[in-house]
Amino acid sequence: MTKHGFLLATLVLAGAALPIGPVTAATPEEEQAAFQAYFKQRFPNVPEDEFKNGTYAIDPVTRENWEAIEEFPPYENAISQGETLWNTPFADGQGYADCFPDGPAIMGRYPHWDRERGLVMTLPLALNACRTAHGETPLKYKKGPIADLLAYIAFESRGQITQVEIPEDDPRALAAYEQGKRFYFARRGQLNFACGHCHLATSGARLRTETLSPAYGHTTHWPVYRSDWGEMGTLHRRFAGCNEQVRAKAFEPQGEEYRNLEYFLTYMNNGLELNGPGARK
Amino acid sequence: MPLNASHRSRLTALLLGLSALSSGPLPAAGLPDDLALSGDAAAGREVATDRAKGNCVACHVMAGAESPGTIGPVLVSMQTRFPSKRDLAAQIWDATAKNPEAVMPPFGKHEILTRQEFVDVVEYIWSL
């Protein structure tokens, strides 16, 4: 698409996103459209289906190195260990397949609003719910076996499209989304940064030598082998790490704060293809 | 979070820097009127490039500092960009006082720097 055409599309999108008249509230759909239009306008040369690659969609220098890493992916081991875990029966003889009868390719169904429990159900939470229902101890949420299981599920789910829903007939779902949104834009920690400060207006800029990644694309590729960790980690591990980088106390992985944050952020990424597990610096 | 080496050194630094702090609580908001802006530019340069301290170079291009970030404006000709050293100091103390949307951390208000480090950094940046 030409730059002109792109701008036009952005204007049309932005127009669709904004209510007519002195209305201050916007629906989640309108917020999502404004969010995505912002990134398309900010990075007009990045094809929409490239945003799932994060920094590597916008930084050709680091992309080359990343593509080399992807030739022998550092997450391969995690996928095979995760597959073993998936197929290993619990002590009661049952297994994950009994909780998830449609098989491991289920990443695209999460996170979702769980009407019965009245909370945002994430895949790690569902995996542990399965374990405890079968008398197994829950897994820790940041790394280790949970990351392996997620790597296998993510790999089996590649190609699915992010399509988080916020059911209109349950106001608690909208409330969870709103909480996640406030979390995303709230300054915190001694350094006084909000998530949005680094990953909206300054995305693509460099913090020392690191290119700040756009928020559009942040949720597609988890779990991730992060060179900085030297191992696999989950999305909530990354949330915690970001919070600590701004010198805020991290919240509990899979606690309400991060689950609502995941709900909001994944909803913002609706339409992007799932391509986990991933490799990042 | 467990206390790692960098935290420990930071805490030590906090303790060592205490003589530079007044014993009473700092004012919650603005740059204190009684703060004498007579720091040491050479010491300020160290603080400005130290990752755990000023780390100005994380976001700003600065003369002589390697691998600068590109988030904030280039730190050059500061004396033509700020009417006074105190105005510059106010910006570093808490940039959101003037512009609520400012991204820059409030180095004074949030005590990211000790008072001595703060006045040293102001002196150095003012010299650029």
Place this chain on the structure above:
Amino acid sequence: MITTKRGDGYGLAAGVLAALLPLGAAWSETPDRAQALAGIEAAEAARQRADSVGGEWRDTAAMIARARELAEAGRYPDAIELADQAKRQGELGYDQALGEQNADFPAYVLDRSR
């Protein structure tokens, strides 16, 4: 080690505070130790208040733990300084969280006034 150079004014102030506060047994100890413990308690209260609104900062709890160690080692002035600093972190974090309660999309992404 930093000594009690801080001056008697501070001790006097603490003494006055001591008389005003119903802290009971703590004040049968030496003023400096009591002052350190009171400072640490105040810092812990400020930290918990910040935490209650999701505004606690990363290092505050570690600073309080360190202040406790310093107090145990008899380094009261150091403990008091660190506890005071942790207390200010708690207060700043609390104010920050309250100020950000209605955080929203920046106007450059979504202009609510239009």
